[in-house]
Amino acid sequence: MSWLSEEELLKQLKRLEKREPSSSFVDNLEERLVAKGKRLMIQRGRGRWSIQIASAAVIILLTVGLLRIEGSGSELKPYQENPSSAASPNELTSPSAIPKREDSAEEIQQTVPRQAETVQRQAPVKAPVIRKPAGGVAPVAEEAVQAVQTVQAEQAVQAKHPDQTKKGNSDRAALEKLATARFEQLVGKDEMHKYKINEILSTHHSQTASIVFTRIVNGIPYLDESYQVGVSVKQGVTGIQIKADLENKADTAVFPDVQGILSMEQAKQVFARQLRLVYVPNQVTKRDYFGKALEAKPTLQYVIPGTFAMDAKTGDVVNPIRNTSDQGEGGADKGTYIDMQAPTSPDLDGVPDVSEAVAPALAAEKFLEDSPLQLAYVWSTQLDQPVLVYNRAQKNAGGRYFDAITGRFVDISP
Amino acid sequence: MQDDQEQLIRGIYRTYYKDVYHFLLYFTGDVNEAEDLTQEAFIRILGSLSHYDAEKANRKTWIMTIAKYTAIDHYRKRKIQYLFMEKWLRRLPATDGSPEGALDQQEEEKLIEKALGTLKPQYRMVVILRCIKGYSVKEAAEILECSEAKIKVDYHRAIKQLQQTLSPVGNGRWLHELVE
Secondary structure, eight states: OOTTOHHHHHHHHHHGGGOOOOHHHHHHHHHHHHHHHHHHHHHHHHHHHHHHHHHHHHHHHHHHHHHHHHHTHHHHHHHHHOTTSSSOGGGGTOGGGSOOTTSOHHHHHHHHHHHHHHHHHHSSSOHHHHHSTTTOHHHHHHHHHHHHHHHHHHHHHHHHOSOOHHHHHHHHHHHHHHHHHHHHHHHOGGGGGGEEEOTTTOEEOSSEEEEEEEEEETTEEEEEEEEEEEEETTTEEEEEEEEOOTTOGGGTOOOOOSTTOOOHHHHHHHHHHHOEEEEEEEEEEEEOTTOOEEEEEEEEEEEEESSOEEETTTOOBSSOOOSSOTTEETOOSSOEEOOSSSOOOOSOTTOOOGGGSOOHHHHHHHHHHHSOEEEEEEOOTTOSSOEEEEEEOOSSOSSEEEETTTTEEEEOOO | OHHHHHHHHHHHHHHHHHHHHHHHHHHHOOHHHHHHHHHHHHHHHHHHGGGOOTTTSOHHHHHHHHHHHHHHHHHHHTHHHHHHHHHHHHHOOOSSOOOGGGOOHHHHHHHHHHHHHHSOHHHHHHHIIIIISOOOHHHHHHHHTSOHHHHHHHHHHHHHHHHHHHSOBTTTBOOGGGTO
């Protein structure tokens, strides 16, 4: 290679573009940004909420003030009508009432107290009236009433339509249709019958969705051939991720049949037995925007090693269990395994009592509510043939742990 | 609303993370720093998202401008170290020659990366945007907030400098310290 050749140099430089950041960094940062975005929204929402409350308070005060003025009409009448009053209403703003520069000091002294006296006697309370003495009363009241009515009307509308179920359903259908159309373009109309939307892996939000199409073999999803289509009501198709069998091995492979497999209930029981109670002495419970740990405390956690998968026929768990929780869901970086047969807390200060931990069955239920089990074919590169497994789709892994004392997932993402 | 926001953030991130990362990687020459700065850049992007005006700037150039400022801020903080590194690299030609063929692709890439680090920041940014990321002159000019003519001149000079840095030093010797 000649370094002096510009062409060669440019070719080498262009090659640098292929260098990829680590996937863990990319994924982690994405989740952090999303979490931060949510936090920002909440903060901005609080700011807006404070402004709205302040505005509402001002409106209410103005309205109450005006009503009180109207209620005390007898006090106002002299102000408006009594010709014998020392100063007319206009006197407050009349140019004649304002002392001119060339006026003598005595005149100024006489004028100013008279104005103050007028204000005190004729409009003793109301700052709004002083600010808008002429013609300002009615518009302010109207504005206040209109604003209150608007808020009430909005609240009434919201109360009448607390959920947008119908719209949500139509959006969902529309998003699925959009994703299906794009997917059809991708695989071709003739191939469409091989795939189905995987409801367990797909996620739906009000305006967006991530629709996963999985190849179906023997009526069972074959997860290693899945296409994830991101769609948005506003933006259309936002992205596609493909996990495809490029060699079409699935066309000729022998997929195990479903005869003699364990039932879903049995699979759930096996799953529950995989849960491990661990003691984590320094579980981070709060992070800053950059993911730096701010707070930590000793915790008891239930963890599940890796992504749970068990052979549907033999019941063998694919993921091996280790005595620490460093590989499992729940966010426990370091954990000390606690023997479930005779659980005892480590003899340290501040450690939650093991006897207060929720039962493993309850924890398992929560884990599966969060991400259910599904019967599926998988085909890892180490295997000659696909395997039928019960596995658990982890939609919400990372950035949290399952607190064994409260029986809930705790979010620790920044 | 929150879902829209999430989708927007994910969309922007997935579309531009490589551009931002590469820009910062080849600007700093360090993977760890590039990761930190990529995070910082995207947090800045997130914070400014509500102020972004699509009519005023293309989203890509807007994002890369933020990445540029992230890099510049970092450079200012680390200027002393950078200057030291540049001098060090220039002063230490390798004593042992390394035949062309012996350099495998990975080594060549390392060599180029380190040579990039010897360019002054403005040139480095032009090379990253134009040569590595393939941005147009107009886009590079928008991101670096200078004229297209300046981009062309800087590009030309940067390439010449790179060629000089990467050329054999007398008797077939290489600036082998760039390799490691």
